[in-house]
Amino acid sequence: MTDTTDAMGADAAALADRIHAAGLKVTAVRLAVLHALESAPHAGADALFTAVRGDVTGTSVQAVYGVLTSFTAAGLVRRIEPAGSPARYELRTGDNHHHVVCTGCGAVGDVDCVVGEAPCLTPSNTGGFSAQSAEVTFWGLCASCQRAERA
Amino acid sequence: MTDTTDAMGADAAALADRIHAAGLKVTAVRLAVLHALESAPHAGADALFTAVRGDVTGTSVQAVYGVLTSFTAAGLVRRIEPAGSPARYELRTGDNHHHVVCTGCGAVGDVDCVVGEAPCLTPSNTGGFSAQSAEVTFWGLCASCQRAERA
DNA sequence: CCGTTGTCTTGACCGATTCAAAACAACTAA
DNA sequence: TTAGTTGTTTTGAATCGGTCAAGACAACGG
Numbered sequence: 328m329t330d331t332t333d334a335m336g337a338d339a340a341a342l343a344d345r346i347h348a349a350g351l352k353v354t355a356v357r358l359a360v361l362h363a364l365e366s367a368p369h370a371g372a373d374a375l376f377t378a379v380r381g382d383v384t385g386t387s388v389q390a391v392y393g394v395l396t397s398f399t400a401a402g403l404v405r406r407i408e409p410a411g412s413p414a415r416y417e418l419r420t421g422d423n424h425h426h427v428v429c430t431g432c433g434a435v436g437d438v439d440c441v442v443g444e445a446p447c448l449t450p451s452n453t454g455g456f457s458a459q460s461a462e463v464t465f466w467g468l469c470a471s472c473q474r475a476e477r478a
Numbered sequence: 479m480t481d482t483t484d485a486m487g488a489d490a491a492a493l494a495d496r497i498h499a500a501g502l503k504v505t506a507v508r509l510a511v512l513h514a515l516e517s518a519p520h521a522g523a524d525a526l527f528t529a530v531r532g533d534v535t536g537t538s539v540q541a542v543y544g545v546l547t548s549f550t551a552a553g554l555v556r557r558i559e560p561a562g563s564p565a566r567y568e569l570r571t572g573d574n575h576h577h578v579v580c581t582g583c584g585a586v587g588d589v590d591c592v593v594g595e596a597p598c599l600t601p602s603n604t605g606g607f608s609a610q611s612a613e614v615t616f617w618g619l620c621a622s623c624q625r626a627e628r629a
Numbered sequence: 630c631c632g633t634t635g636t637c638t639t640g641a642c643c644g645a646t647t648c649a650a651a652a653c654a655a656c657t658a659a
Numbered sequence: 660t661t662a663g664t665t666g667t668t669t670t671g672a673a674t675c676g677g678t679c680a681a682g683a684c685a686a687c688g689g
Contacts, residue, residue, distance in 0.1 A: 387670075461615070465612050543677070
């Protein structure tokens with residue numbers, strides 16, 4: 328039992344199980360990244376590194392990138408890359424939900440596309456392409472940027 | 479009249495007009511970029527530079543970036559950034575069409591989203607965000623990658 | 630044809646991410 | 660419980676796509 332697991336309290340075991348169930352070794356950095364992603368969804372690599380740095384001493388950005396790469400490959404996290412901003416990572420995988428990106432500050436929110444997924448996300452003419460998945464990104468303003476806009 | 483305009487034949491005047499109409503000065507690099515984009519839609523900056531290099535001697539990648547930036551600002555071209563690949567540029571602006579990206583080779587195709595734009599591209603819960611535009615990206619395989627897949 | 634204004638050239642620089650080798654730690658099996 | 664194997668992290672450098680800045684230069688209106 329290390330300081331790292333202590334810092335996360337009772338969740339640590341559950342996090343470790345999820346990592347282990349994905350066929351990955353349980354390490355301090357991985358626990359810290361998973362923990363950070365739970366409290367900060369849609370975080371980028373640098374934000375995660377900052378968070379991880381608080382839990383694990385002597386770690387590096389490359390370690391975080393490595394963790395994120397293995398997590399993504401294992402299906403534990405999903406990577407999104409909004410145009411014009413560094414990659415973000417989230418724990419909601421499996422359900423294919425979509426995202427809203429704030430054009431002001433770059434904040435990202437989740438969007439469940441409820442209505443008529445079938446009709447509109449089936450392209451009309453794909454010009455020989457076989458479309459296998461669709462990804463929707465909405466662009467707008469987040470709550471606080473809307474407030475700032477009015478001022 | 480330079481070699482550049484000669485190489486493009488009768489189109490040169492039309493291209494020059496479009497650049498001029500956008501409020502930009504007509505230069506050799508700009509003509510070459512516009513010409514290259516007509517024969518290679520969804521081209522990236524390096525592909526455009528390679529094409530431009532054939533028309534204009536002694537030019538640079540930065541010049542192409544500069545042209546693309548001013549073109550984008552002027553509304554002459556639209557910039558798209560598929561996840562995991564460098565930015566692409568296209569001349570179809572105004573109509574908000576969408577794209578298919580080949581997961582095999584990165585090729586990009588246009589897609590007109592015909593059906594039910596209103597219902598499905600209006601998100602259900604935006605969590606305080608004000609969605610102003612929607613962007614759809616389809617992922618699949620292009621014709622030649624489908625063929626390669628079967629082999 | 631001249632002057633102004635905007636564009637291009639040249640070269641350095643930056644952020645985000647990846648690569649590589651060696652040190653190291655987690656898990657497995659004895 | 661411990662040793663070995665295998666996978667991870669550390670450390671450091673390098674790559675890729677793109678931007679920034681200053682001076683040289685060219686387009687276009689007058």
